[in-house]
Amino acid sequence: MEEKKGGISEDWLAFWLAVLIFVISLLSYVGTDPLGWVVSTKEWTDSSKAIAPTGKMYQSVKGEITKIDGNKLTIKKSDGKEETVTVSDASIYKVGDVYEKKGLSGFASLILTYIFMAILFSIGAALMKANIVKFNIGFFFIFWLSYLCWFIGHYAYFAATDAKKAGIPWSLKLTGEGGFIFALILGLIVGNFFRPFAKFIGEALKPEFYIKTAIGLMGALIGLKSAEAFGLASAVLFRGLCAIIEAYLIYWALVYFIARKWFKFSREWAAPLASGISICGVSAAIATGGAIKARPVVPIMVSSLVVIFAVIELIILPFFAQAFLWKEPMVAGAWMGLAVKTDGAAFASGAVVDALVRAKAETAAGIKYEPGWMLMAASTTKLFIDIFISIWAFILAYIWCAKIECKPGEKVSGKEIWRRFPKFVMAYAITFIVILLISAPHAPKIQPVEAQINKIKKEIAATEKQLASVTEPAQQEALTAKINENKNKIKELEGSIKESKKIINDTKVATSGTNSLRVLFFLITFFTIGVMSDFRKLWEEGIGKLAVVYLLCLFGFILWIGLIISYIFFHGVKPPIITG
């Protein structure tokens, strides 16, 4: 779980980097957009329009002014979409004028993003005592090759969920997140066919570090989502906890039994193997190996196999879930968290399944699910698993110490739990709780009031229609009074949620910047996982027996028990649907 190479541990570093970025993002509450310059990529048919800064403050806007309300201008852009901009002096504009604001170009935003990430991770690499020059050379290739995949992945022919809407004859409907798969495939090609190059960029191949930092940032986004749908979020959290308790208790014991009884593995091999195959891959194998005092080579060998199979799972399972579980999106998400080993691959598969299932639900049933909820189910179960590893390792350490390999005077202390605790999870908890506390008092107020406002607006539109058809002055007067009364009601309602809306908008500004970074951290994780997956290991002498146990357990029951547990706890739970 914690990888120490002389310097600060990877877990602590991921914790501090995530907290640092999060604190920067909070500057949004003082009226700025501190991470708005981070690049975001849109689905494209014209590559020049694919990339732009995330924040509106940094984007270029050009179009015809269709409405002026106070200091707010409504602009109709060339693509037909409307956008509202706030100006300091609206009196210099009139309806019909062309409004233009020059912002940061997409390319400049991309370069800035690269520089920011390179500096950020270089600091991390320096603190981990890595070679900074080698790291930066490696990171240069990792970033740009990964981004190329991301860019290609957003090509409408790959990404569009509605080809007609995108103005193209067909599409693979992968959504933009298909770029993750492309990055993984390119990584696998590099790792297996261009080994000298993979070695050359090796210093920057730190997928667990990138993904752990990303997870720390993800807490903020989930915090906002939870504030907006508190009942659902608390259900996902609790059910995720239940699912992993079940998975631990059933999976581990079964794999341990099979490895010991049928495959005659020794205790030293069977315990890390059971943890590695059944629970959480590398982290669990290492923690268990430590807990039972196995030789270091044991969890390392188990881990090398786990990583390879995790990549196979990552490639297969999201598509399987898309085909068979698109009607139960949260089951699909939780299943990824329970079945796919290693943090990187599990979170990554959560992201892919989120995109694939949403695309399928939209094309097959016209249901547009809010993005991120399946990823939340996957990450919740995975995070609980990570937390639980320390407890499980403690239990095993106690049993081994007290009952199996009893050595006089040896004791298992509570400190052991803390030592094995995945520290990066605390960044997730902090960002989640802070954003939840800020947003929870405000988010629930907005939606019902906005629904009321929309209802009144419809009433006004109907009354205006009526007004146009009546000629009697008394009737006209009554209808005009009704319209004015309704308009006043709207003003009153808008006033009642003005403060709440401001806070939620500021929170959205904060989380959209961190989320754009999180997506890029995920992206480089996919690529680096691919590069590090050397399939030659499968042909290594003797690994066949381990691989057979792995295959038998994984496809024999782990996947299916995980699916059943996910189904029991998550069926019928649906992400919010985007309307309008």
Added chain:
Amino acid sequence: MAEEPKLAEELKKMEAEYEPLLPVEKKLIVWSIGLGIALLFILVWVSYTFFPGTH
């Protein structure tokens, strides 16, 4: 990693020196699965009663 033992050798050694399942290991397996099944019913009830998952 010159001293790293070969996996094949490790496996051969395991076959030669089989460690039978100890009663405490059997107990761990049975308790773990038993607890898992018992808790399943309790946790499902708690989930559906107190965390209905609607929004």
